[in-house]
Amino acid sequence: MTGTLPALEAHRLECLRGDIPLFSGLSFGVAPGQIMQVEGANGSGKTSLLRILAGLSPPHEGEVRWRGTRIAHRRAAFLAEIGYLGHHLGLKAELSVGENLRFAFALNGLDLDPQKLEQALDQVGLLDRMDLPVRALSAGQRQRVALARLVSSPAALWILDEPFTALDVGGIALVQRLLEHHAARGGLAVLTSHQAVELRGGLVKLTLA
Numbered sequence: 001m002t003g004t005l006p007a008l009e010a011h012r013l014e015c016l017r018g019d020i021p022l023f024s025g026l027s028f029g030v031a032p033g034q035i036m037q038v039e040g041a042n043g044s045g046k047t048s049l050l051r052i053l054a055g056l057s058p059p060h061e062g063e064v065r066w067r068g069t070r071i072a073h074r075r076a077a078f079l080a081e082i083g084y085l086g087h088h089l090g091l092k093a094e095l096s097v098g099e100n101l102r103f104a105f106a107l108n109g110l111d112l113d114p115q116k117l118e119q120a121l122d123q124v125g126l127l128d129r130m131d132l133p134v135r136a137l138s139a140g141q142r143q144r145v146a147l148a149r150l151v152s153s154p155a156a157l158w159i160l161d162e163p164f165t166a167l168d169v170g171g172i173a174l175v176q177r178l179l180e181h182h183a184a185r186g187g188l189a190v191l192t193s194h195q196a197v198e199l200r201g202g203l204v205k206l207t208l209a
């Protein structure tokens, strides 16, 4: 969406590990409808950057703004608008697939409509697993549960760290379709992936040295 103002802005971000900067002076913006892929070698700082963008760790220098306001100043409002998918999926192994999704919604003070729950599980190919405990699922199926949680949430900004992990060919195509749909509705996403991502609307790339 050329010409649309960025909703997510990074201003001169610096991240240190020990005394060594992983990156510094890093500035960029992501506008509604845009998907950004962060690329870089192992250890270049992709996860560290995503954690800063999600407000999970503070930058050493610089700031992140969401809809024009520093995220540190409107933390609760910002968190309500993001969907974060990290290396730890945050699923409860003893709860069923359906209970996991309802629990995630309840944590945000929201009710998950049963029809929406079924729709989300159908989208990720897990409708027939709704009542199974998450501990009985394969790694790829767990990743799909986390994706169902994401697509059923009202989050405008998706921050996805290696969303293709453990997914088969169909799962990879599914994530790409979900991203396209999210962007078409004016959503934004920042993701990392070691594999090539191809989206109909294209994507912006940011490479960390």
Ligand SMILES: Nc1ncnc2c1ncn2[C@@H]1O[C@H](COP(=O)(O)OP(=O)(O)OP(=O)(O)O)[C@@H](O)[C@H]1O
Pocket (backbone or CB within 6 Å): 017, 018, 022, 040, 041, 042, 043, 044, 045, 046, 047, 048, 049
């Ligand atoms: N909490 C921490 N304390 C110290 N060093 C850390 C910490 N977290 C990350 N690092 C270091 O920062 C560097 C960047 O890590 P990060 O996980 O951001 O890289 P990445 O680009 O996501 O890597 P990968 O492609 O392997 O997932 C690594 O050298 C890592 O060891």
